[in-house]
Amino acid sequence: MPKINEKRMLADLRRVAQFGAYRTGVHRPTYSKEDMDSRRWLAQQYEAVGLQAHIDGVGNVFGMPRSERRSLLIGSHAESQKYAGWLDGALGVIYGLEIARTFAEAPDCAGLPIAPVGWADEEGHYVSLLGSRSFVGDIEEAEIDRAVNVDHGLPLREALFGAGLAGVSRSLVEPGRYVGYLEAHIEQGDALETSRKRIGVVTSVVGIWQYSIVFHGIQNHAGTTRMAIRKDAGVAAAMLAMAVAERFPKVAGPHSVWTTGRITLEPGGSNIIPGKAEMLFQFRDSETPVLERLDAGLRELVEETATKTGCRADIERTETGKPWQMDPAFQAAIENAAARHAPGAYVRMPSGASHDAQVVARKLRAAMLFVPSIGGISHHWTENTDDADLVLGCQVLADAAETILRGESR
Amino acid sequence: MPKINEKRMLADLRRVAQFGAYRTGVHRPTYSKEDMDSRRWLAQQYEAVGLQAHIDGVGNVFGMPRSERRSLLIGSHAESQKYAGWLDGALGVIYGLEIARTFAEAPDCAGLPIAPVGWADEEGHYVSLLGSRSFVGDIEEAEIDRAVNVDHGLPLREALFGAGLAGVSRSLVEPGRYVGYLEAHIEQGDALETSRKRIGVVTSVVGIWQYSIVFHGIQNHAGTTRMAIRKDAGVAAAMLAMAVAERFPKVAGPHSVWTTGRITLEPGGSNIIPGKAEMLFQFRDSETPVLERLDAGLRELVEETATKTGCRADIERTETGKPWQMDPAFQAAIENAAARHAPGAYVRMPSGASHDAQVVARKLRAAMLFVPSIGGISHHWTENTDDADLVLGCQVLADAAETILRGESR
Numbered sequence A, B: 001m002p003k004i005n006e007k008r009m010l011a012d013l014r015r016v017a018q019f020g021a022y023r024t025g026v027h028r029p030t031y032s033k034e035d036m037d038s039r040r041w042l043a044q045q046y047e048a049v050g051l052q053a054h055i056d057g058v059g060n061v062f063g064m065p066r067s068e069r070r071s072l073l074i075g076s077h078a079e080s081q082k083y084a085g086w087l088d089g090a091l092g093v094i095y096g097l098e099i100a101r102t103f104a105e106a107p108d109c110a111g112l113p114i115a116p117v118g119w120a121d122e123e124g125h126y127v128s129l130l131g132s133r134s135f136v137g138d139i140e141e142a143e144i145d146r147a148v149n150v151d152h153g154l155p156l157r158e159a160l161f162g163a164g165l166a167g168v169s170r171s172l173v174e175p176g177r178y179v180g181y182l183e184a185h186i187e188q189g190d191a192l193e194t195s196r197k198r199i200g201v202v203t204s205v206v207g208i209w210q211y212s213i214v215f216h217g218i219q220n221h222a223g224t225t226r227m228a229i230r231k232d233a234g235v236a237a238a239m240l241a242m243a244v245a246e247r248f249p250k251v252a253g254p255h256s257v258w259t260t261g262r263i264t265l266e267p268g269g270s271n272i273i274p275g276k277a278e279m280l281f282q283f284r285d286s287e288t289p290v291l292e293r294l295d296a297g298l299r300e301l302v303e304e305t306a307t308k309t310g311c312r313a314d315i316e317r318t319e320t321g322k323p324w325q326m327d328p329a330f331q332a333a334i335e336n337a338a339a340r341h342a343p344g345a346y347v348r349m350p351s352g353a354s355h356d357a358q359v360v361a362r363k364l365r366a367a368m369l370f371v372p373s374i375g376g377i378s379h380h381w382t383e384n385t386d387d388a389d390l391v392l393g394c395q396v397l398a399d400a401a402e403t404i405l406r407g408e409s410r
Helices: A006-016 A033-048 A090-105 A130-135 A141-146 A156-162 A233-251 A288-309 A328-341 A356-360 A387-405 B006-016 B033-048 B090-105 B130-135 B141-146 B156-162 B233-251 B288-309 B328-341 B356-360 B387-405
Strands: A052-055 A061-064 A071-077 A114-119 A178-186 A199-205 A207-216 A257-266 A276-285 A312-320 A346-351 A366-371 B052-055 B061-064 B071-077 B114-119 B178-186 B199-205 B207-216 B257-266 B276-285 B312-320 B346-351 B366-371
Touching (some): A006 A090, A033 A052, A090 A387, A178 A356, A199 A356, A207 A233, A233 A288, A288 A312, A328 A387, A356 A366, B033 B052, B061 B090, B071 B090, B090 B178, B090 B387, B114 B130, B178 B356, B207 B233, B233 B288, B328 B366, B346 B366, B366 B387
Parallel strands (some): A071 A178
Antiparallel strands (some): A052 A061, B257 B276
């Protein structure tokens, strides 16, 4: 089995964290100077391994083996969340680089081609999962034309122009060129830590169903309008949130999660009964029948709330993400490698977060590995993982990659 | 009894609605060009009646009788809400002007001095009830120094400078100069309309107690954080809103009202469990013991919610408005006049909204009269009142003023 260079891998993780360093984390939004610098640095590292590096029209960085054999894609997204952690994305990218190097150096792995990749904008500074969606052919030019930065509104086209990517073609997957795709990521939750496991073998990536729910009441004076005649849209929103909290546990699956991320009351004045309330609501599960059950339950509760409060309700599903099952043979390859390096300290688990792997899985066999997040923290600059776990994760993924490329996993 | 000039009064109401005309309403925020133009126009009308007009340092417009006898202040606020109705404020101001004119013209009323007034910024574009609070000595210069426009942030000092009021002294009440204060206003609710009454004799003005309630949960990833370990501040806010909706009716008075005007979840992203939730909450009642009961009930529910959800709660009372009882003899004068002009079509009622009368009442005997709001609508450009009711209200107030000035109401 090929042995990774632990020190080199950790040094590269720390090197890439200098692009946009922020406290102990990073701020490296997609297409910022820091992000593009880190992508060019990555391309240089790929070249140094003997790979043919290129950055495509949405910023995906590929290191293509100069080989006729089918290669194994390994990577994650290169940009970071805002003012967030140093490992979210970078971990999987550097694992891909390190495994490519290890295989290139190991005499008995020379014929096993690794294609490392750094996807663009998984985090959705412009469009969530943009790079991997572009790769599998799921982005039209019109969507790119329309997209703007969620924070400052810069059109994506202008950002691509500024990053030097205008006119560069987007790379589309040719499924025949690849054996499959592997991605490592921090867990972003506390399931591994609290169960004292060090490796998560991802079984599926959840589907996210997202909703905009609007209640229309009657806006009126908060002093002169008697309680008996009010139609308060804010009360309707609170009633729905509580109904969900009480009823969803009865229809949810064991891993289902649901969240009201935002409630907006209009007009929002202290002296005015809200005439309109908008809720941003989502739930996630890895089983489509569970998602459908939650959808039906939600619609029932919305209707019930509208009836009880006299406020008209609109519910719109704005996102219908498909859950994706990871490839069973790839899962087994990861699990067997984990059993060798960390006996008893690995577990199969669904991923509650979206990842590029679920997009790539539409075209290629794919699987994922998680390492623990200390305190379950992510999307924050304090995000971290023990060095020993960082090293273990890379070695397990390298072993799994060898198994897969040798064709031992079918 | 002095008979008002109906046509003249209605014409003046329509004239003043031209300052900042917006659809069928007005947009005349305090110290805007339109507002200052209307105040100068008002001062000219006062002068034309033979009164000594002046605009004081916060924009209050006074028409002082050239008489040694104690006068009766009659008025309301001259500015409007944003893009709102033509009668809110203007009604009471024009009644004051018309009654001053009627008394000046009526031979038997010549010795009964009316002092009409147009207060500044009752609507709180800078500071709620600014003009009347300044008049009763309840505003420090430091508060004026600090105040800014709630919409565009312009410092009040700069607005006063722009309005030509910098360096102009603020008029302070000399209680010995006045018999008392009368104010007419649209009801801003539907109590008169639904009970088919045409005059409301205001018994009291409610006190408004206002709160900022903040729940502190733990911000986390909406996909990877298990339901069991969440501390969702948004769920805490919804739980409190529902607890209030269920429990307040049990401790409230018959006229109590309560409103959550705003809920802000932070950070407000669809993928993030809210770590912080802020609610803007208020209640109103005209009885201090009821206000205290609601305060205690609220604090209990906040604590209960914090315990249930594991979210720490902060509650701060940001406003503790005192309810004010209107002068009983003045109320009787209005009621008797109403009984003459609209037998059976008047009712005693508390005011759910704040008014300058509750401020002036701290220094002078005071009372208020309401006319119906069509459909209960106010703070909207469609706000309106039947012409017949506009005329009736003015005549009733004129009669009451005569009774009061002749000393028949003790």
